[in-house]
Amino acid sequence: MNELIEKVKNLSAALIADAELQATKGNKAAGTRARKASLDLEKVLKEFRKVSLDESKK
Numbered sequence: 001m002n003e004l005i006e007k008v009k010n011l012s013a014a015l016i017a018d019a020e021l022q023a024t025k026g027n028k029a030a031g032t033r034a035r036k037a038s039l040d041l042e043k044v045l046k047e048f049r050k051v052s053l054d055e056s057k058k
Contacts, residue, residue, distance in 0.1 A: 019031075
């Protein structure tokens with residue numbers, strides 16, 4: 001579970017950094033990276049939800 005939390009932190013930081021670059025400087029490559037990070041984050045958050053539910057049932 002701690003590993004998933006760390007992944008969420010890293011992916012969110014990458015998403016925010018790239019999204020800010022796109023918004024402030026119009027960096028198109030940063031927008032592409034931000035969209036990819038959002039998809040990766042979605043997958044990790046779904047996995048976190050499964051693990052969290054399993055942990056709460058114990």
